[in-house]
Amino acid sequence: MGSKEEAVPVPPWRKTRKPAQIRRQLSQDLIVETGLRVLDAEGLDALSMRRVAQELDTGPASLYAHVANKEELLELVYDRVLGEIRLPERDPSRWKDQLRAYSLEVYRVLNRHADVARAALANIPTGENSLRAGEFVYGLLLEAGMPPGNAALCLDRLSLYLIGDAYEGSVHVSRLRASEMTSPEEYFTAFATQIAGYYRTLPRERFPYLVGHIDDLIAADGEERFRFGLELMLDGIESRMP
């Protein structure tokens, strides 16, 4: 009879293959969750079907029972992230403030999961949470009195701006990841001085304005740029509000 001692560890040369009856309990949610974890930790380039499967202790083929293909997985991950967007009660009398707050909320959510924007722009989102956000913005513009056609265009262009900016930001995040730097600030200053150094080597007679204003060109950081562009759009929208 065996003793009641602690179980002996499995010897390393034994391939501890679980019996076929104990199957992995996969599910779409689990796969999406795992995908997001890989995305957050190591970026879009690391997010492969094989990698997600590995993380779930199975082979890549197993995923295809729950997800049509990689594109669908990315869409699902993206919509999961959009679920983090918190929306207030609509108040059309304060439409501009609310649109600004909404945009900053999206900015923060997308930047929290840097690389997800790289997946977003490549697809036409029709997920639950994407619709929720769209309904909020579109409803706000209509209730504030904008004609439906113009409101549709405003929604479309604002969304493009939010995702486009996040995409650009994600490029920097993946460069930060690739470099050995730790803080975003360190990366930002390193990047800015690198650009500035390059600009200083340019022929002044061909690019007088760029070379002459290097410091102005690299002054603003990502969030300042985002806010400036956002105000450009909001002012443009305002001037089309009856």
Added chain:
Amino acid sequence: MGSKEEAVPVPPWRKTRKPAQIRRQLSQDLIVETGLRVLDAEGLDALSMRRVAQELDTGPASLYAHVANKEELLELVYDRVLGEIRLPERDPSRWKDQLRAYSLEVYRVLNRHADVARAALANIPTGENSLRAGEFVYGLLLEAGMPPGNAALCLDRLSLYLIGDAYEGSVHVSRLRASEMTSPEEYFTAFATQIAGYYRTLPRERFPYLVGHIDDLIAADGEERFRFGLELMLDGIESRMP
């Protein structure tokens, strides 16, 4: 002695390897040109180092003598495309018209090489032609009287808008390519009716505004959307012009 007849075709079982002396005459320009050709014909997904090498009748390793890696190749292809942008003489008294015309020119050039935008947004362009375009816009804004800091932000945001829109367009082009449709118009109507059909299945009580205005939401095509967003930005810029 051999006859003077027509040369006999090479038998298919003979591997007609050219003698090692006749080396391929590669060059960076040739590689970039070939890359662009593949991109235009079959899209970004088809543009691989191996494919370009194949097109040039050589192995993928040969490219690395002229190009650091795939990223550099994409940057070079992108800047080659930007070289097609034609710029007028700057006339600051007509800055808004000129900025509009410039934007439409960029729109057309980027859409002519659909997928190149997908390569652009992923990199920080420092090429010759990218600088040329930047100098034009920045100089125009400065000469029109805008303070350097604001002009830098306007340049940055306008560029993001142009590339972001082109990127979005390229997604549709690659879907058009994947489908069996021939004309962009056919694709656009198919896409619009598909979206409309999907929206009609949504629960009305949760998304009243979106479901209630389906036709307004899908009415505008790509260029209309682009122009609307452009005017939003130009108006915003104008209101910051002293």
Added chain:
DNA sequence: ACCTGAACACCGTTCAAGT
């Protein structure tokens, strides 16, 4: 300096076979 074949360490997806 430029070019090459072979190799390395990866991909997404399919398919027949299992439960």
Added chain:
DNA sequence: ACCTGAACACCGTTCAAGT
């Protein structure tokens, strides 16, 4: 219905060897 191993047809990049 769900899961699996093996295979297919691809990737980008490196490296030692050639000229």
